[in-house]
Amino acid sequence: MKIRCVCDGLIVDQTDFQRNKAYLVADQDWFDVLDDEEGQGTDHGLLLESSRTMWQCGECGRLYIDDRSGTLHRFDPAETTVPRDLLASARGARWRGNLRGHWWAGAKSGELWWQCGEDDGGWERFTSGEELERRYLEEFRRLLDLDILRSSFLRLDGEMAHRWPPADGH
Numbered sequence: 001m002k003i004r005c006v007c008d009g010l011i012v013d014q015t016d017f018q019r020n021k022a023y024l025v026a027d028q029d030w031f032d033v034l035d036d037e038e039g040q041g042t043d044h045g046l047l048l049e050s051s052r053t054m055w056q057c058g059e060c061g062r063l064y065i066d067d068r069s070g071t072l073h074r075f076d077p078a079e080t081t082v083p084r085d086l087l088a089s090a091r092g093a094r095w096r097g098n099l100r101g102h103w104w105a106g107a108k109s110g111e112l113w114w115q116c117g118e119d120d121g122g123w124e125r126f127t128s129g130e131e132l133e134r135r136y137l138e139e140f141r142r143l144l145d146l147d148i149l150r151s152s153f154l155r156l157d158g159e160m161a162h163r164w165p166p167a168d169g170h
């Protein structure tokens with residue numbers, strides 16, 4: 001989904017691990033959710049049922065919050081200096097993110113993408129598979145050393161060429 005902010009900024013929510021998105025659980029539900037997670041901990045039913053979504057505009061810092069019926073409400077900050085990362089991970093610069101590499105031999109085209117930590121991200125395009133592989137391994141080792149990597153893979157023509165952490169049983 002996309003939200004067009006009144007400042008004309010665009011809030012795009014199309015992938016997981018959005019740094020400008022968070023979930024709200026009412027204090028009235030909080031202990032029920034904690035108890036439920038301790039008891040079952042697998043399907044997160046009550047957590048999903050009890051949480052609502054909020055987003056922050058990266059341009060102006062406005063908050064958009066869903067009410068219980070899913071209607072979006074806007075909240076304007078009193079100060080223009082409001083942090084733009086209000087909804088980002090509690091781990092801050094230590095947040096573990098993702099690295100992805102793709103190569104399509106037919107098109108002689110590839111790309112490398114990563115988003116980790118507070119602001120450690122990039123998107124690069126390649127016309128050489130060898131160069132993509134070299135850069136992928138370079139970024140993989142760098143992000144792993146920094147301990148800000150959650151998962152990583154390199155696909156060459158749809159085939160998994162590298163994957164971390166390794167899939168179970170492989």
Ligand SMILES: [Zn+2]
Pocket residue numbers: 005006007008009057058059060061062
């Ligand atoms: Zn805005």
